[in-house]
Amino acid sequence: MLVFNYGRLALAAIAGTLCMGRSHAQSTDETAAAAVFFSPERDLAFALNVPDDDSTEDLYFTLQIPTGIAWGAVGLGSDTMAGALMLMAYSSSSGQNLTLSPRLASGHSEPVYTPDINVEALPGTGLVNETTYVYNGRCGNCRSWSTGGIDVKSTAQNMLYATGESGDVRSDDVQFSLSMHFNYGSFTVDMQRATGPGGSPEIVPTDEPVLVAAVQGESVEGHKDKVAMAHALIMILCFLGLFPFGTLVLRLGNWVRWHAVNQGIALVLVILGFGTGVLTSGFYNRSKNFNSAHQVIGILVFAFVIIQFGLGFMHHRVFKKTQQTTKMAPVHVWLGRLIILLGVINGFLFVPPPPLFSSICRANAQYRGFSLARKPRFNYVLLGLVLFIFPAILLLLMTKKFLWKWWNKDKEVDNGYKMEPWHQGRAEPPSGPAAGTHAAGPYPPRADFGPPQNAREYV
Numbered sequence: 217m218l219v220f221n222y223g224r225l226a227l228a229a230i231a232g233t234l235c236m237g238r239s240h241a242q243s244t245d246e247t248a249a250a251a252v253f254f255s256p257e258r259d260l261a262f263a264l265n266v267p268d269d270d271s272t273e274d275l276y277f278t279l280q281i282p283t284g285i286a287w288g289a290v291g292l293g294s295d296t297m298a299g300a301l302m303l304m305a306y307s308s309s310s311g312q313n314l315t316l317s318p319r320l321a322s323g324h325s326e327p328v329y330t331p332d333i334n335v336e337a338l339p340g341t342g343l344v345n346e347t348t349y350v351y352n353g354r355c356g357n358c359r360s361w362s363t364g365g366i367d368v369k370s371t372a373q374n375m376l377y378a379t380g381e382s383g384d385v386r387s388d389d390v391q392f393s394l395s396m397h398f399n400y401g402s403f404t405v406d407m408q409r410a411t412g413p414g415g416s417p418e419i420v421p422t423d424e425p426v427l428v429a430a431v432q433g434e435s436v437e438g439h440k441d442k443v444a445m446a447h448a449l450i451m452i453l454c455f456l457g458l459f460p461f462g463t464l465v466l467r468l469g470n471w472v473r474w475h476a477v478n479q480g481i482a483l484v485l486v487i488l489g490f491g492t493g494v495l496t497s498g499f500y501n502r503s504k505n506f507n508s509a510h511q512v513i514g515i516l517v518f519a520f521v522i523i524q525f526g527l528g529f530m531h532h533r534v535f536k537k538t539q540q541t542t543k544m545a546p547v548h549v550w551l552g553r554l555i556i557l558l559g560v561i562n563g564f565l566f567v568p569p570p571p572l573f574s575s576i577c578r579a580n581a582q583y584r585g586f587s588l589a590r591k592p593r594f595n596y597v598l599l600g601l602v603l604f605i606f607p608a609i610l611l612l613l614m615t616k617k618f619l620w621k622w623w624n625k626d627k628e629v630d631n632g633y634k635m636e637p638w639h640q641g642r643a644e645p646p647s648g649p650a651a652g653t654h655a656a657g658p659y660p661p662r663a664d665f666g667p668p669q670n671a672r673e674y675v
Contacts, residue, residue: 249265249268249410249411249412249413249415249417250263250264250265250410250412250417250418250428250429251263251264251405251406251407251409251410251417251428251429251430252417252419252426252427252428252429252430253290253375253377253403253405253427253430253432254425254426254427255377255379255399255401255435256401256432256435256437257379257399257437258425259281259282259284259285259288259379259399260279260280260281260288260290260377260379261278261279261280261281261419261425262277262278262279262280262290262377263277263278263417263418263419264276264277264405264410264417265277265410265411265412265414265415265416265417266368266407266410266411266412267411267412267413267414267415268411268412268413268414269414272414273356273357273358273359274354274355274356274414275354275355275358275359276338276352276353276354276355276414276415276416276417277290277303277352277353277355277416277417278350278351278352278353278416278417278418278419279303279305279314279316279350279351279353280348280349280350280351280419281305281348281349281379282347282348282349283307283343283346283347283348283349283384284382285379285380285381285382285383285398286306286380286381286382286383286384286385286394286395287304287305287306287379287380287385287394287395288304288305288306288377288378288379288380289302289303289304289305289377289378289379289397290302290303290375290376290377291303291321291375291376291377291378292358292366292375293361293364293365293366293373293374293375294364294374294375294376295374295375295376295402295404295433295434296376296402297321297322297323297324297327297376298321298322298323298363299321299322299363299364300320300321300327300364300376301318301319301320301333301358301361301363301364302318302319302320302321302327303316303317303318303335303353303355304316304317304318304319304327304394305317305349305351306380306385306386306387306392306394307343307349307384307385307386307387308386308387308388309386309387309388310386311343311384311386312342312343313341313342313343313349314337314341314342314343314349314350314351315385315387315388315389315390315392316335316337316351316353316390317329317390317391317392318330318333318335318355318358320361320362320363322363324499325498325499325500325504326393326394326396326499326500326501328501329390329391330361330362332357332361332362333355333357333358333361334355334356334357335353335354335355335358336353336354336355336356337351337352337353338352338353338354338416339352340352340416341353352416353416354416366407367407368407368411369407369408370405370406370407370408371406371407371408372404372405372406372431373404373405373406373407374402374404375402375403375404375405375430376400376401376402376403377400377401377402377403378397378399378400378401379397379398379399379400380394380395380396380397380398381395381398382398383395391501393500393501393502393503395441396439396440396441396444396499396500397439398437398438398439398440399435399436399437399438399439400435400436400439401432401433401434401435401436402433402434402435403427403430403431403432403433404430404431404433405429405430406429406430409428409429410429441496441499443492443495443496443499444492444496446489446492447489447492447493447496448563450485450486450488450489450492451486451489451493451559451563452563452598452601453485454482454485454486454489454559455555455556455559455560455563456560456598456601456602456605457605458478458479458481458482458485459479459482459552459555459556459559460556460605460606460609461478462475462478462479462482463552463609464609464612464613465478467613467616468612468613468616472532476528476532479525479528480525482521483521483522483525486518486521487518490514490518493511493514497511510562513558513561513562514562516558517555517558517559517562520551520554520555520558521555523551524548524551524552524555527544527547527548527551528544528548530542530544531544531545531548560602563598564598564599
């Protein structure tokens with residue numbers, strides 16, 4: 217058995233037991249009825265057979281992917297996604313079989329399932345040796361479809377392939393929304409050499425897998441959804457970094473100006489993060505309708521951020537003129553707290569819940585945060601940041617309060633003078649030159665110079 221590296225994972229290669237033959241050499245005669253393709257990363261193998269029978273439109277194929285990746289797909293009829301018929305395969309809910317979903321691609325977005333393509337699983341389909349998924353299939357109408365087709369007489373028919381990142385989908389849903397491809401590329405197939413007696417084409421392994429009647433085209437490895445990554449990083453920076461920091465600079469040092477600068481930067485980044493979220497949502501079937509909980513909450517939070525910034529700006533303008541707090545101040549403060557809370561909650565992916573709520577949470581987990589992005593492992597990174605940052609902020613605020621009390625107490629200097637017990641509670645008479653002037657009556661009222669100059673701008 218061959219073992220190949222997929223990223224940092226060791227993935228099992230296509231094994232000899234997956235094949236109908238056991239030979240380690242392939243002659244032209246043995247492979248005349250099949251075209252065989254191996255991806256450069258050895259994370260996908262595909263064989264195609266065209267029955268030499270004018271009375272049928274059938275195509276036979278074999279698709280193999282190792283268990284370490286989320287999904288694998290081959291696109292028929294084109295070397296680009298637009299117009300291609302995608303045969304996408306991923307593990308079934310039991311983990312012992314493959315779910316094959318025929319989909320049509322319209323561009324650089326997730327292909328959409330089409331019920332018009334009929335694919336039948338043939339004997340030999342399933343999990344073999346706990347290392348490799350195999351799908352032996354027959355398609356009754358894969359030679360033409362609504363957006364394209366293949367030419368069975370072509371000696372260089374365009375095809376494409378793609379595989380997902382490491383993971384395990386486990387779904388029987390043919391419309392299950394998948395993550396973006398990690399490796400992908402194109403190849404061509406000599407359809408004439410793939411024509412012969414009909415049946416499941418075999419993939420015979422060798423120490424160095426050889427392409428048969430197929431030619432490798434463009435290949436890209438390690439592709440990432442950079443737009444989704446930017447969205448996540450920007451929003452984490454805002455809701456776990458800038459917004460809490462804006463609270464600290466105000467509560468610890470009364471630095472109103474720096475608070476305003478910080479919130480302005482955060483607003484710009486939130487707008488950028490919102491834009492990247494909208495852009496990446498259009499790539500996937502699960503998010504392009506903007507009806508998931510993560511997206512709805514995200515839109516609300518975005519609106520709240522705009523409103524809160526406006527309230528803060530107007531409150532500051534009024535305060536500079538009157539030196540008095542306004543009714544907008546408490547709304548600004550509490551709306552900010554709500555924004556941070558909702559933003560953090562919305563970013564969380566699914567954390568294993570108590571058993572009583574596990575079924576409910578699992579049913580809705582795919583619509584939140586990192587689960588929506590099919591990156592559940594990052595939930596624990598986010599959880600670690602939350603458990604570190606917010607207790608640290610609370611500790612700083614409590615320490616500041618303690619130090620403030622200690623400082624004020626230390627400034628209360630004892631002058632050594634103590635009234636006699638019988639004089640305590642009685643007003644001390646004035647002394648000095650002013651005694652004669654004010655002894656006959658109370659002190660005159662102080663002039664009103666307006667509000668105190670050290671009035672706090674925030675609440």
